[in-house]
Amino acid sequence: MDLSRLGAPLGPMIRVHGGFANRMYRLDTEQGSFAVKELNLADRRRSYRAEDVFRFERAAFAVGIPMPEPIAAGHGTLVHRWVEGETVPEAPVPVAYAYEIGEILARIHTLDVAWTRVPVEEPTPRDWPELATRAAATGQPWAGELASEVETFLAIAHFVDACERPGPVVLTHRDIQPWNLLARQGRPVLLDWELSGMLDLSGELGSTALSIAKGPGFDDVRPAVFHAVREGYAAAGGALPPWGPSWFVFMIGGWLGHTRWNILRCLAGVEASTGPDLALSHESVRDGLRGLPDLFGRLPELEALLR
The missing domain is CATH 3.30.200.20 (Phosphorylase Kinase; domain 1)
Structure with a gap:
């Protein structure tokens, strides 16, 4: 350019x-x-x-x-x-900030923007045993962790494909996470729109609300922050979808795909000229291998806590 x-x-x-x-x-x-x-x-x-x-x-x-x-x-x-603002740490945000995020999402979902038809997505990859074998053969530092979680990752892939999405499907940001947000005078600024597209509403709301209601793990999830996103969305005229596991499936599926993508980059063992540095890919793999099984195992607990 x-x-x-x-x-x-x-x-x-x-x-x-x-x-x-x-x-x-x-x-x-x-x-x-x-x-x-x-x-x-x-x-x-x-x-x-x-x-x-x-x-x-x-x-x-x-x-x-x-x-x-x-x-x-x-x-x-x-x-x-360029926008100046404070970075948002991976920690529960203030309730008022979360409420405004909900309002913003409701406004985004009313936009009338043409969107090119998207091909039907293929089933979630289930090549985790093969990836574990390749990781061991190439001496990856996290190979043992991957091998021990192969069955869990296969179960996660099955959950992602089998989980029913109630709809509606909306055109939305798809990636509202702490690292894609700024705080300017205490109010949100949305960054990094390049993953925008069509998504089941429950998946967008659940991924957004859970991401800003917790810290790096899942030991400190603030229900008040999670609920504030839903309340802001409804207050701004958005209709909330039915409650259930579909609120978490997009977050889990996206993290699963991100982990696999970084595994492939690490297996290649080459410092690419674009995308994340190789060291960051290794860090992302470790985060996925530890965090995804934890999140998947806590789904019943999260559904009960955030209902």
């Missing part, structure tokens, strides 16, 4: 570390500051719908959704206006 339209640079682009899938840079020019994201197109888990996402972002920004202004989208590169 030609970045000259952004004005004369005041210095070189600066790498901003921490991305789980892509690479981010800050560019300061005479026209202001910009976030330039280099998308990982080499081994994405799904194709990137640049035109659809950019149209969706522009519509959301136009109605006042708190987010960085989308400036340009090209093959492999996204540009947004």
Whole structure:
């Protein structure tokens, strides 16, 4: 992408570390500051719908959704206006912040934006025994952990495919997590829209609410924060879907796919030129191997706690 339209640079682009899938840079020019994201197109888990996402972002920004202004989208590169704000730690957010997240989601779901038809997704991969064998053969540091959890990961894959989704399906952000949020004067700002798309409403609400209601694990889940997302959504006119395991299946399925993707990157053993650094992929694998079985085993407890 030609970045000259952004004005004369005041210095070189600066790498901003921490991305789980892509690479981010800050560019300061005479026209202001910009976030330039280099998308990982080499081994994405799904194709990137640049035109659809950019149209969706522009519509959301136009109605006042708190987010960085989308400036340009090209093959492999996204540009947004840089937004200053406080990072949101992986810890329960204030109830008022969660309530506003619910309100924002309800507003997003009313947007009338054309979206290209999406092919039916294939069944969740069940190659965990093969991956464990390859991990052991290549001496991966987490090979033993993967081998001990193969049956659990097969059970998780079955749950993801078998869980009934009650609908409706909405066009939404799909990735509201602490690391995709800022706090500006105590209020939310939504970042990283590139995974936007169609999703069962219960999956979006459950993933969002649980992500901001807990710490790094699942020992400290705040029901009041979880409920605040639902209450904000309903107060802003959103109709809540039926309660059940479908509220958690998207989070579990997404984490399962993310873990498998990082396992494949680690098995390749090459520092890729795009996407997360290899060390971060190893960290993501360890988090998935420990966190996913914990989350899956706590589903009945979470359903009861958050009902």
